[in-house]
Amino acid sequence: MMKSRIGGLLAATTLAVGMAGPAAAADDTFKIGVITFLSGQAAESFGVPAWNGGKLLVDMLNEGGKLPAPYDKMGFGGMKIEAVIVDEAGGATKQVQEFRNLVQREEVDAVVGYVSSGDCLAVPPVADELKAFTILYDCGTPRVFEDGSYEYVFRTAAHATMDNVSLARYLKSRDFDVPSFAGLNQDYAWGQDSWADFTGAMKQLYPDAEVKTALFPKFGAGQYGTEISALLREKPALVHSSNWGGDLQGFLIQATARGLHKRAQLALAAGDHVIPQLQDKMPDGIFLGARGVNGLAAYARGGELKQLTDTMWDAYEAEYNTFPVQAPFRMWQALFGLKTAVEKAMADNGGTKPTSEELAAAMKGLSWDAPSGRIEMALADGHQAIQPNAIGTTKWNADTGKMELVDVEYYDARCVNPPEGMKSQDWLAQGFPGAECD
Amino acid sequence: MRFNLLLAAVIAFVVLAAGSVILPDWAMFLFAMALAKGLVCLGIVGMMRGGVVSFGQGLYYCLGAYTATLVANNLGVSDIFLLTLLSSAVCLLVGMAFGPLLSSYRGIFFAMLSLALSMVLYGSLSKMSFIGGTDGLNIAAPTFLGWAPEGRPLQMALYIYVVAIVVIAGVLMRIYFDSERGLLTLATRDNELRVEYLGASVRNVMTYNYVFGAVLGGIGGTIAALALGHVDPEFAFWTTSGEFVFVAILAGSLSVPSVFVAAIILELVRSFSNLYFPNTWQLALGIFLLAVIVVLPKGLGSLVSRRKGSPA
Structure with a gap:
C-alpha cells in the first residue's frame, strides 16, 4: 500500500506546512x-x-x-x-x-x-x-x-526608451557628425529593444546616417573577436552598444586592445556601472549613459x-x-x-x-x-x-586616480520620455511629438 | 491488484484534495506548481525505466505552455480543459514525430539529442520578438467550463484540477508500467539484445515511453503556464530540463507517487533555502540533492519498496 503510505507522508507535510505560521x-x-x-x-x-x-x-x-x-x-x-x-x-x-x-x-x-x-x-x-x-x-x-x-x-x-533617445540627442547637441553607425548588442530582449530604440531615434535626428551593421552576439558571449573585426572592417563613425556587466567589460577591453575606440566613437547606453571594475582601462572619450542622472552624472550635477x-x-x-x-x-x-x-x-x-x-x-x-x-x-x-537623464564623456583623471564624466548634458524628463498615452515605438516613429526640450 | 490501485488512487486524491482546504495560499500554489512539474518528471521516470534519460523534457514543457498561451491570447480560448487537450495534442504529434528518431539512441546520445531538440526550441523562441522574445508573454487566468473564479477559489480550482490530473496520470502510468510493454521496458534496461531475440521490438517500446513523456510534459507545461500567468523561452532551457531530471533521480523509478513527493520536497527546500540563505541558496539546494543521492541511491521510492521487499 505504498500509495497510502506516501499519502500519509504528504498529509504530514501538509499539516506541518499549514502550521508554520x-x-x-x-x-x-x-x-x-x-x-x-x-x-x-x-x-x-x-x-x-x-x-x-x-x-x-x-x-x-x-x-x-x-x-x-x-x-x-x-x-x-x-x-x-x-x-x-x-x-x-x-x-x-x-x-x-x-x-x-x-x-x-x-x-x-x-x-x-x-x-x-x-x-x-x-x-x-x-x-x-x-x-x-x-x-x-x-x-x-x-x-x-x-x-x-x-x-x-x-x-x-x-x-529604457529614454536611454537611447538621450544618446541620440547627445550626438545632435554636440554636433557630432554621424554619416554611418553600427551596433553591438546582446542577443536577447534588452539588446534587441535597445538597438530598435536607438535606430528609431537616429532615423529622426540623423535621417541620412547609414546603418553599417547590427551585430547581436550571444548573451554572456565574452569573446568579441569576430564582431570587432567586422566593426573595424565596416568603418562606422559610431558604434552603439547597450551591453552590460561582463559582456560590456569584455567588449571594451578587447575593443581598446585593437584600437576600435580610436577609429569609431563608442556610445554606451548603460555603461557607467563597469567603471569601478575597469578604472583606467575604460578608454577616454566614450559617450556614456547611466539610465538616468545616476552615478558620476549625479555627482557632477550639483544644484538643489x-x-x-x-x-x-x-x-x-x-x-x-x-x-x-x-x-x-x-x-x-x-x-x-x-x-x-x-x-x-x-x-x-x-x-x-x-x-x-x-x-x-x-x-x-x-x-x-x-x-x-x-x-x-x-x-x-x-x-x-x-525621470531626467544625462549623457557624458569619460575622462580619466590621472592625478586623483578617478574616472570623471565631462561635457555632461542633462535632459529634462519630458524631453526624452514619451508623453502619457503614447507607446514608445509610436513616439519614435512619429518624431518625438510632445517632447519638451527647453 | 486493480482494486488496490483504485483504492490507493482514491485515497491519494482525497488526501491531496484536502490540501485545497488545509493549505495556506502560498503553499497551495507551490504544491500546484510542484505537481505540474511532477507530471513532466513522471514522463522522464517512464523513460528511465528503460535505461534512457531525456535531458530535453523542457521541449514539451515549453511547447505545451506556449501552445496554451498562444491559443488563449490569439483565439480567445480560456477553458482549462480545452487548453490542456489542445497542447497535449500538439505535444503528442511532435512526440510522435521525434519518438521513432530518438528511440534508436541510448545513453548519452539520447540525452544529448533530446537536449539539442529542446535548445532548438529555446533558440527559436528567443529570436521571435513578435511573441515577446526572451521576455516571454503573459496568459490570463483560465476558466473552468464557463466558470471564472478569482482569488483563492481560482487557486483552489487550479489545485484540484492538477491533483485530479496527477492522480489519473499516476494510475494510468502505473497500469502501463505493470503492463506487458511496461515490463518489457524494464527488461530492455537489463538486456536489450535478449528482448529483441524474444521477439519484441525495443524501438517500439522506447517510442511509446517517449510519446507518453511528451504528452505528460505538455500537460505539465500547460498547467504551469496557467498557474504562473507567464511563459518565456526559459521553459525550454536546459536548466529547466535538468531540474526535471533531478526530481526523477530524487524519486527513483520504483514508485509513481514518490515522483510527486520528490517534486514537492524539492520546491519546499528551494523556497525555504531561498528565503533563509538568500546568498547561498544554490549551495543549500546542491547539498540537499547530494545528500539524497548518497543516502538513497535508488531514490525516494526505495524507502517504500524496500519495506515491501520486492522491487518495482
Missing part, C-alpha cells in the same frame, strides 16, 4: 520584500550594488535624522523598516513563486524588486491578483505598462539636490570603498518614493499603517526628489515614472 509585521514596523540579483551575471553589475545602496539607506532611515528634509523623519512615517531579501536568479517561474511566498507567507507590506524585464512582465498580474503593493525598481522594458495596466504595480524608474546626493554618495563610499553606480541610485529612488507614498497615505488615513489600497492611491501620480533628480509618476495613468 507566517510572521506578520507589527504595526510599528513596515516590512518590505526586496528581490534583486544576488547571484548570476546581473549580480555584480546591478543586484548587489543596488541592495548595498538599499541596505545603507534603510539603516540610515531607521536611525533617523541622517538625511536632509524631507527625508529626515525616522523610517517610513515613524515605522521601522524591516527588509526580507530574495535572490532574483532562477527565472520568471521561480520569481512568481517567490513573490507569492513573500506576500502570503512572509506577509510583507510592500515588494520592491526586479532587474530582469522577464520578471517585470511576469509578476504584475500576480501582484494585482493578490492586491499586493509592488514597486518595480530597475527593469527597462516599456512593455510592462504599454501592453497591460495594473492597479497595485508601479515602476519608479523610467523605461546636491546635499541629498552627497550624503548618500559619501555614506556609500565610506561603507563600500567604491562609488555608487546606476543600480543603487535606482534602488534609492524606489525607497524614497515608497517613503513619500507611505507618509502621504498616513497623512490621509490618520497615521495608521497604510493598506495596499491606500498605498496605491498615494503612489499614483506622485512625484518626489531623489539623488537621481525629480521622479514623476507621469505615465500609464500614474504608474510609470519619468
